[in-house]
Amino acid sequence: MVADIGKITFDCQDAYALSLFWTKVTGYTEDPDDPNLPDHEENFIGPDGGHPGLLFVNVPDGAKRIKNRVHLDLVPDTTRDEEVERLLGIGATLVGDHRKDDGTGWVTLADPEGNEFCVERSKAERGED
Template identity: 65%
Template sequence: MVSRINQVTFDSRDGYTLCQWWKQVTGYTENPEFPNSPDDDENYIGPGGERGGLLFIDVPEGKSVKNRLHLDLSPTAGTRDEEVERLLALGATLHEDHRKENGAGWVTLRDPEGNEFCVERSDAELAG
């Protein structure tokens, strides 16, 4: 017997707003049978609105230390560097840049509530 991951949960000051931001990042959608609302304490998005997505739960305290778990993203089209620029334009902030001259490495960004996540090279970049 094994367990499956239903979702990754983020504690959030404003889960609805953060959920809307991550929708732009991932292309995930909400389940139309359970639409998200600013009045909800929990907001969910997933691939096609299904399991395996991201849950944002409102909590009273803000983020105070480095995440013990983070997401590693790679663009489905374009390059890592183009994706980093897109995410910065959406409101992410640069935390650490680990790109190397040979093209390897990653970039660590923070979402609008300060949660760290990494952007790695695309599959096309890795194959090239």
């Protein structure tokens, strides 16, 4: 037996705003039958509105206090460095730069509520295309 991942859930202070940020990061969309709204306690985005996706839930004490124990590793369709610049431009913040002189490595960023995520090299940069 196995279990499928239906969604990855983020506890947060502003579920709607965070869903908009991650929509820009991933290109995921809301469920057209259940659109996200600022007053919703839960906001979902997924690939073509489907699963598995990301669920953002307002919680009473949604402020992040410690390092994430689970995080997303993003593989861009552009270069790693181009994606880092794009994400910084839409509101991400730099947490740690682990790029190496030989082109390997990754960059750790945080979303507007402080959730860390990493940007790895693209498949092309790793010679996988």
